[in-house]
Amino acid sequence: xxxxxTFSLQHLPIEQVRxxxxxxxxxxxxxxxxxxxxxxxxxxxxxxxxxVVDEAYVVLGGNMRLQALLQLRYTEVPVVVALGLTExxxxxxxxxxxxxxxxxxxxxxxxxxSDLPLQEWLDVPRSWGAExxxxxxxxxxxxxxxxxxxxxxxxxxxQQAQADIQQLLAQKYAGATLTLSLS
Numbered sequence: 001x002x003x004x005x006t007f008s009l010q011h012l013p014i015e016q017v018r019x020x021x022x023x024x025x026x027x028x029x030x031x032x033x034x035x036x037x038x039x040x041x042x043x044x045x046x047x048x049x050x051x052v053v054d055e056a057y058v059v060l061g062g063n064m065r066l067q068a069l070l071q072l073r074y075t076e077v078p079v080v081v082a083l084g085l086t087e088x089x090x091x092x093x094x095x096x097x098x099x100x101x102x103x104x105x106x107x108x109x110x111x112x113x114s115d116l117p118l119q120e121w122l123d124v125p126r127s128w129g130a131e132x133x134x135x136x137x138x139x140x141x142x143x144x145x146x147x148x149x150x151x152x153x154x155x156x157x158x159q160q161a162q163a164d165i166q167q168l169l170a171q172k173y174a175g176a177t178l179t180l181s182l183s
Contacts (some may be wrong), residue, residue: 060085
């Protein structure tokens with residue numbers, strides 16, 4: 001049986017919208033502060049990309065934005081109310097809305113978008129556009145965004161660092177892999 005789904009844009013009092021306690025996404029302090037700043041700097045984005053809620057006004061998409069809006073003391077929030085979704089569709093939406101299927105094209109960002117405050121708006125590497133100490137040239141991470149090379153002075157240090165790096169990758173960078181090459 002096919003469910004009839006309808007969607008409507010509404011502006012609701014923020015206290016009517018409920019955080020989704022089962023949302024599997026987290027946001028850390030620095031990123032949360034950046035999200036709040038983004039909402040303050042460009043509030044029109046909320047109307048262009050409203051929260052998505054179900055019939056009970058539980059957030060399906062935008063849980064972190066709602067947390068930020070609550071802290072910023074907003075009184076009203078634009079939402080798309082998704083009516084008629086099955087529980088399975090709601091769960092699927094929550095996961096797919098938060099999935100990052102694409103990745104940044106660092107070359108295009110460096111060459112076509114560098115006039116914008118990318119480090120403020122995006123999660124770009126800290127050394128984006130940093131001076132290369134060895135060559136004295138400005139170098140974006142366009143060619144090294146997907147890999148990192150660390151050179152150790154001795155094999156023992158590399159082996160000791162391997163466990164620490166593996167732990168960091170597991171905690172903060174799901175899907176990243178570490179390859180140790182001993183030469």
